[in-house]
Amino acid sequence: MKVNIVFLIVIAVLAAYMIFGHNGLLKYRELVRIKNNYELQLHVTEKKVNDLDNELKQVRKNVEYLEMVIKKELSLKKPDEDLYIIEDPKDTPEGTPEKNK
Template sequence: MRYAIIFTVIICAIVFYIIFGHNGMLKYNELVTVRQSYEERLREMDKEIAEKERELELAIKNQEYLEGIIRRELGLQKVGEDVYIIEDNKTTEEKK
């Protein structure tokens, strides 16, 4: 009887350590969540890199496209051309 109680206590301690210990299941679940968030960020960055590579190829091949990018980024205009800057309400509110 006494050995059964000691054995049960030891088993409970081991189970407790497996679940709540330094490298237990709770820590494992937390690390899985962090890993998934990093994988999502990596996928987004891969999409952005692909988009930038495509934009670079277009800029190299098409002089007018390159000119449009430069004019848009620097806010330049051609002679006799009017430039209208339209701001999005969401962008304006986020800056505040």
């Protein structure tokens, strides 16, 4: 009878250590969650790299696309073109546009 109680206590201590210990089940689940987050970040970063690589290939091949990117990013224009800048009312310092009364 005494041996059974000692045996059960040893099993309970080992089970607790397997769950809550330094390399236990809880630590394992946390590490799996961290690994999944890193894999998701890796996937997103790979997609961004592929998109940028495709854009670079497009810029190298297509002069019109390169001109469009330059115009859009740098607000440049050709000498015979007019440039119109349209501001969004949400970007004004006042915040929201005035309402009609």
